[in-house]
Amino acid sequence: MIHWLTQILDEIPAEDYLTDVEIARFQELKTEKRRADWLLGRWTAKRLLQTVLWEKDGVTLPLDMITITNNPDGDPDYRLPITDHRFSISISHAHGRAFVAAVEKDHAPIGADMELIQPRPAGFAEEYFTLAEIALGYGLVGSERAVWETAVWSAKEAVLKALHLGLSVDTRAISCLIEPVERPPTWWTPFAIRFDQTRLPKPAPPLTGWWRVEDDFVLAIATG
Numbered sequence: 001m002i003h004w005l006t007q008i009l010d011e012i013p014a015e016d017y018l019t020d021v022e023i024a025r026f027q028e029l030k031t032e033k034r035r036a037d038w039l040l041g042r043w044t045a046k047r048l049l050q051t052v053l054w055e056k057d058g059v060t061l062p063l064d065m066i067t068i069t070n071n072p073d074g075d076p077d078y079r080l081p082i083t084d085h086r087f088s089i090s091i092s093h094a095h096g097r098a099f100v101a102a103v104e105k106d107h108a109p110i111g112a113d114m115e116l117i118q119p120r121p122a123g124f125a126e127e128y129f130t131l132a133e134i135a136l137g138y139g140l141v142g143s144e145r146a147v148w149e150t151a152v153w154s155a156k157e158a159v160l161k162a163l164h165l166g167l168s169v170d171t172r173a174i175s176c177l178i179e180p181v182e183r184p185p186t187w188w189t190p191f192a193i194r195f196d197q198t199r200l201p202k203p204a205p206p207l208t209g210w211w212r213v214e215d216d217f218v219l220a221i222a223t224g
Contacts, residue, residue, distance in 0.1 A: 005048040009096040012043050017063040041091040042068045044098040101221050110223040111161030115154040119146045130175045151178050154220040162222040173199030184213035
């Protein structure tokens, strides 16, 4: 099961919810935007884990007992008091909003991405998308094209997070086959993922993806 949560900046409470480790990390951040994004991502991840643990064990764990950290690869990780549950998490934030996804499995590939729906520059798809992706979006214009291009890009970001690669590789190494839609889906909609293994630094495991629209944002998840 995949657990997920979105939050907006205005929902962050005034009271303390950071651990000592998190406070030390927060004080290292230099810009207001970086601090705001970091706080929002941590708050959302804590709220998600708190909710999932309550659903599973009936225990509400105080947020200042959940530490959101990063593993040596830079991916999000966490520390909890003794628990029988282990999760893999992914965090994304954009324009004052955060999106966190989690699966109950240790070291599982998972990537979450959130993107504001907006028109892309002319030639964007030709530069970053595969021929298979471009074929699916052929002829789209206006708002339908903006949704489709945003969805494909967000899906690629989610897949690259799941592979622990980020934008260090050519985005055309991955095909996220998203069919155009008349109305942006407000429910999780699956998409197929294909790899050009010759463009990747290591073999990629099989992944499955889902996407949906919430307000003016595309949300995408990729996991094993």
